[in-house]
Amino acid sequence: MTDNKQPAGSSFWNDTGKTGITSWIFSTDHKRIGLLYFYSTFGFFLVGVLLGLLLRIELMAPGRTIMGAQTYNALFTVHGVVMIFLFIIPGFQGSFGNLVMPIQIGARDVSFPRLNLFSWWLYMGGAAIILTSLFTGGGPPDTGWTFYVPFSARTGTNVSLAVLGVFVVGFSSILTGLNFVTTIHRLRAEGMTWGRLPLFVWSLYATAWVQILATPILAITLVLVMAERLLGTGLFDPSKGGDPLMYQHLFWIYSHPAVYIMILPAMGVISDVIPVFSRKPIFGYKFIAFSSLAIAAFGSLVWGHHMFVSGMSDTAILVFSFLTFIVAIPSAIKVFNWVSTLYKGSISLEAPMLFALSFILLFSIGGLSGLILGAAATDVHVHDTHFVVGHFHYVIFGGSGFAFFAAMHYWLPKFYGRRYAEKPALIAWALMFTGFNIMYFTMQVLGMKGMPRRYYDYLPEFANLNLLATVGSWILAAGMVIMLVNLFRGLWWGVPFEGNPWGGATLEWSIPTPPPTENFVEEPTVTHGPYDFKGTGKP
Amino acid sequence: MNEQHHIVSYRILVGIWLALLALTALTVGITRLELGGYKVLAALTIACVKAWLVISIFMHMKYEGRLLRWLLFLTLVTLAIFIGLTFFDVLYR
């Protein structure tokens, strides 16, 4: 993993004198664990991308293109499970949360460093179980990532093992969450008051609470699905008196808040990047901070909007539809504050900023299309169509994914001490942004026209738009290849990255690059806010 | 790092234990009577009192700072909301 390519000088890469593979996979240093998480989650992201591209190729033309129905079912299930449970949920907290958060609050490490390492091992264990489920037993699960009963209780594919893997990954997520809440409460440096926390830390704090309070519900639900399959408990089986809708309730009690596990840290990244590249303090710090908590809170009340056409009671539809609109308020507060930060700022369009700006646009499109789904009446029309697929990819890929890329371009040079070339990064961004919109906007149009999701085949009238979406996926993939080659070539062999070239005011920019093992030579005393750019070296 | 730890005396702990046993006897007694729906209410009320005794004395919550108490409250409210909102479906279906 590591070698002599790192810049001379002492940093967490070499200052303990240990650089072998075991010094990484058994390290309790939050930065090493952060990079472990980064490479493992990002590796799974690439697997998910590959599966997604295959799905798009299958949908390129009507009828069987490269795979049959069963293969397609398995592929979209695995694509969903990998992307959600192995990439985007553990990704932000695990990689950038671990890398940056302790430094941003002025701590030497998280509260429970060994538990942190254990979380990563649990994550890897869960991932291994999920991967095993693909190649053993009755073959890869074909239920969709939601594991809906009664199908998931009856299908002969290897659902039990996949569910067990997700359970283990969920446990890892819980442990990371409680570690982060404790860390943020206990280990802030002197002067790092709650009002001086970087907004990324605020967003991680809100996320960690969702992980703590919602994930156990998923855990028990998955245990019950396993019991359903192995013991025949019948709790979700109508023929034994159970109610399949209770599965959907329990599943979405977790999985809707889980959407905020995915998007909140992304919003935090954006809130950190935009002021730095606008050379202006963030507009409405308190509103952004508290809207993170508000999103976490209200987001836990709206799970029923996934069930409008399931046969749930009309009263519940009314209540959940109403509550869903409330979540739009804190989200909109954030968007307006970011845009206000840009106003009259001295904007420099470097790679992290471009990804951050595109986040605002893509997240807004995704969020607004979410309102169409959140209103019960319009949802009936577009439910289970490609409109939904387009919607959540706008939010999770266009939102969280692009924020992840922004974070990669913003923070990884800090930890490698080398940087990528700017121009290829811009080209990559342009390609990805174009391809993304061609692909997913087309999907939303297709959904409006009535193309259902989760079928390998479709009516001939959808052919042209599907071809367009598939071409979009190739443009997106091409951009991603350029981005990855440029980024990693830069991180390993690029020009040195030193000091504070972008003039960030959060604490990570005040320590050496790459940081030493315990981050701070002496415990810092914080005397200014996270977006107070006076004296950061840039006008 | 010189936090003051409250030490709960043996006498208080044993007293709480006796109270818990008495409440257990009470709840068994009450639910043997034919009270219909009220016995559900009575049994759950007694269970909540017992839980409160365990949390505040055995688990030292009475001697903790405000933070833990608020967080516990937050957790219980969350659970109540999860159950409550589900009943918008269950009651009106």
Next chain:
Amino acid sequence: MSHAAHKDYAGAKLGMWLFLFTELLLFGGLFLLYAVYFKRYPHEFAAGGKQLDWAMGTANTAILLTSSLCAAIAVTAVQRCELRRAVWLIGGTIFCAAGFMVIKYVEWSTKIGHGIYPGSAHLKEGPLGESIFFSLYFMTTGIHGLHVLIGGALLAIIALKVRSGEVTGENYVLLENGALYWHLVDLIWIFIFPLYYLIL
């Protein structure tokens, strides 16, 4: 390297409480299902609940309360540097845990002997709600029993650490957290007991 740097007592306890919150919500999911199905099948639940032995349930309640008392006294004992007494008290907790599991075993095996277990032919013939009741009963008490076993094992390890001098009157957060976990197991049972054995 860093855990020797400082002992954050309040942090360790905060972390433990956060973990207990997750346990509360885990069982919360089961209680949610109980509430929903109780509302749907009140008569079948009553019929099922009458088949459970309330005397055994009461005995187990008393045993768990006593085990919790032992764990709480053990914490006080360690705080007063009475380490030998603390080890004995933890032993008492584990003894009670074993007693709890024995009674649970008798209950379960009697039920299974009568052909009552999830997916059994006997339950398939009976009313739908009764099969749901017993499935919930076995899942809830089963997961609770698993927690008793884990808690017992945890306390056994901690007792060894008290004896070896790793847990002392100045450094007892491990014991306190272990005891907290044990009280949670008790706490869950305080609700399982009336819901399954008494009110039906």
